[in-house]
Amino acid sequence: MQQVLDNLTDLPTSTGAEEIDLIFLKGIMENPIVRSLAKAHERLEDSKLEAVSDNNLELVNEILEDISPLVNKDENIAELVGILKEPHFQSLLEAHDIVASKCYDSPPSSPEVNNSSVNNQIVPVDAIRILGIHKRAGEPLGVTFRVENNDLVIARILHGGMIDRQGLLHVGDIIKEVNGHEVGNNPKELQELLKNISGSVTLKILPSYRDTVIPQQVSSTFLTILFVNFYTFQVFVKCHFDYNPYNDNLIPCKEAGLKFSKGEILQIVNREDPNWWQASHVKEGGSAGLIPSQFLEEKRKAFVRRDWDNSGPFCGTISSKKKKKMMYLTTRNAEFDRHEIQIYEEVAKMPPFQRKTLVLIGAQGVGRRSLKNRFIVLNPTRFGTTVP
Numbered sequence: 449m450q451q452v453l454d455n456l457t458d459l460p461t462s463t464g465a466e467e468i469d470l471i472f473l474k475g476i477m478e479n480p481i482v483r484s485l486a487k488a489h490e491r492l493e494d495s496k497l498e499a500v501s502d503n504n505l506e507l508v509n510e511i512l513e514d515i516s517p518l519v520n521k522d523e524n525i526a527e528l529v530g531i532l533k534e535p536h537f538q539s540l541l542e543a544h545d546i547v548a549s550k551c552y553d554s555p556p557s558s559p560e561v562n563n564s565s566v567n568n569q570i571v572p573v574d575a576i577r578i579l580g581i582h583k584r585a586g587e588p589l590g591v592t593f594r595v596e597n598n599d600l601v602i603a604r605i606l607h608g609g610m611i612d613r614q615g616l617l618h619v620g621d622i623i624k625e626v627n628g629h630e631v632g633n634n635p636k637e638l639q640e641l642l643k644n645i646s647g648s649v650t651l652k653i654l655p656s657y658r659d660t661v662i663p664q665q666v667s668s669t670f671l672t673i674l675f676v677n678f679y680t681f682q683v684f685v686k687c688h689f690d691y692n693p694y695n696d697n698l699i700p701c702k703e704a705g706l707k708f709s710k711g712e713i714l715q716i717v718n719r720e721d722p723n724w725w726q727a728s729h730v731k732e733g734g735s736a737g738l739i740p741s742q743f744l745e746e747k748r749k750a751f752v753r754r755d756w757d758n759s760g761p762f763c764g765t766i767s768s769k770k771k772k773k774m775m776y777l778t779t780r781n782a783e784f785d786r787h788e789i790q791i792y793e794e795v796a797k798m799p800p801f802q803r804k805t806l807v808l809i810g811a812q813g814v815g816r817r818s819l820k821n822r823f824i825v826l827n828p829t830r831f832g833t834t835v836p
Contacts (some may be wrong), residue, residue, distance in 0.1 A: 449486050470638055499548030505541040508532050576624065577653050579616050585646035590735055591617065592701045593635040599623075600631055600638055601656075606704060607717040607726050608735035620656030639701060683716040684730065685792040691739065698748075699725070699738060706737025713795065714739070730797075745791045806831075 456474055476482060501507070512532055519526045531537060583589065590609015593600045600623045609618050623631050623638065628651050629787040631638050642649070691749040693705020706727055708714060717736050718726035740748070806823075808816045823831045 461742035500549035502545045579651045606736050622654040688790040
C-alpha cells in the first residue's frame with residue numbers, strides 16, 4: 449500500500465487519470481482505519497517462511513579455506529576468520545541448517561476429524577474448565593442464559609459487560625456449578641444467585657468449542673468484509689418511544705435490559721438476535737443492555753386484540769371480525785406513510801463543526817436576504833454564505 453501511495457505522486461499524465469480521482473484514492477489509502485485493516489489482513493494471511501539455504505555451515509567452511517592464507521596480510525581478514533571459527537557461531541549455523549532441512553508444515557486434516565458426527569460426541573470429563581472471577585454484590589455479569597437439553601447455556605454476552613471484558617466465557621458454554629453447587633436448570637435462579645454473590649466466584653463450565661473456522665487462504669475480499677463489519681457497529685438510533693425493561697414481559701432477563709426515554713440517542717452494538725438488540729447510551733456510556741428490535745417492537749405495537757362481542761346471544765364472547773387488510777397502492781402512499789409506526793430513527797454521529805452556523809428564520813418578505821447581505825458587508829471576515 450505504501451508503494452502505491454509513493455507512485456501516485458509520480459504518476460504520468462499520459463495514463464489519463466483524473467486528478468480528483470487520485471486525490472480521492474490517496475485519501476482512502478491514508479485513512480487510519482483502512483491502514484489498520486490492511487495490517488490485519490497481512491497478519492492473517494497464510495505466509496510460509498522458507499530458509500534461503502540449509503548448508504550455511506558448509507559454505508562458511510569453504511570461505512575459511514579460501515581466506516585463511518590471507519590472515520597474516522590483513523587484520524580485517526584475521527578478525528573475520530576468528531569470528532567464523534568461534535564454537536558458538538559454528539553451533540548457531542549448525543542448528544539453523546538442521547531446522548531449515550526439516551519440514552514443519554501441519555499435516556492435512558483427515559476427513560474423520562471434520563466429520564460432524566465426531567464433533568457431536570459427548571465431551572470428555574477432562575474438558576470441563578474451572579474459572580474464577582471477582583465481582584461486587586449487585587454488579588451484573590452481563591450474560592443471559594437459556595435452557596438447552598436440560599442444561600443452562602449462555603445465550604448471549606452483553607457488549608462491554610464484565611464477562612465481555614474478561615473474555616473467559618463464550619456463547620454456548622454450559623454452566624455446571626457455581627462455587628461448588630449445581631445450578632439446576634432455572635435461568636432466573638442462576639441470575640439471582642450470580643447477582644447477589646460478592647467476592648470470588650468459581651464457575652465450572654463445559655466449553656462449547658464453537659470456534660469460528662478461519663480459512664487457510666484469505667480471499668481478496670477479506671479487507672472489504674472487515675471494513676463493512678467495522679461500520680456495522682457504528683449504528684446510532686433515535687428512540688421514538690419510552691421503554692422500561694421491568695415492565696416488559698417478553699425480555700429474557702429484566703436486569704439485562706436498557707431503560708431509555710423518547711428522544712434519547714442509543715448506539716447499537718449487536719444485532720445478531722432478530723428480537724433483541726444490544727445497545728448503550730451515547731451520553732452516559734457504560735455497558736450495553738437489551739432493547740427490543742425494530743421487528744419485535746413493530747410487531748408488538750401493530751398487534752390489535754380481538755374485540756369482545758356483547759351484541760350476540762352470549763355476552764362476553766370473542767367477535768369473529770378480523771382486521772381489515774389493505775393492499776399497498778402507490779397512489780395512496782402518503783396515507784400509508786402517515787400511519788407508519790415510528791420505532792427507531794437511524795442517525796449519524798457528526799464531528800463538531802469548525803464554523804458556527806447562523807440560521808435566519810422568518811416569514812417570506814420580512815428581509816432575511818437583506819439582513820444576511822448586511823452582515824456579510826459589515827463584517828466579511830466573520831460572516832459568509834453557504835455555497836449553493
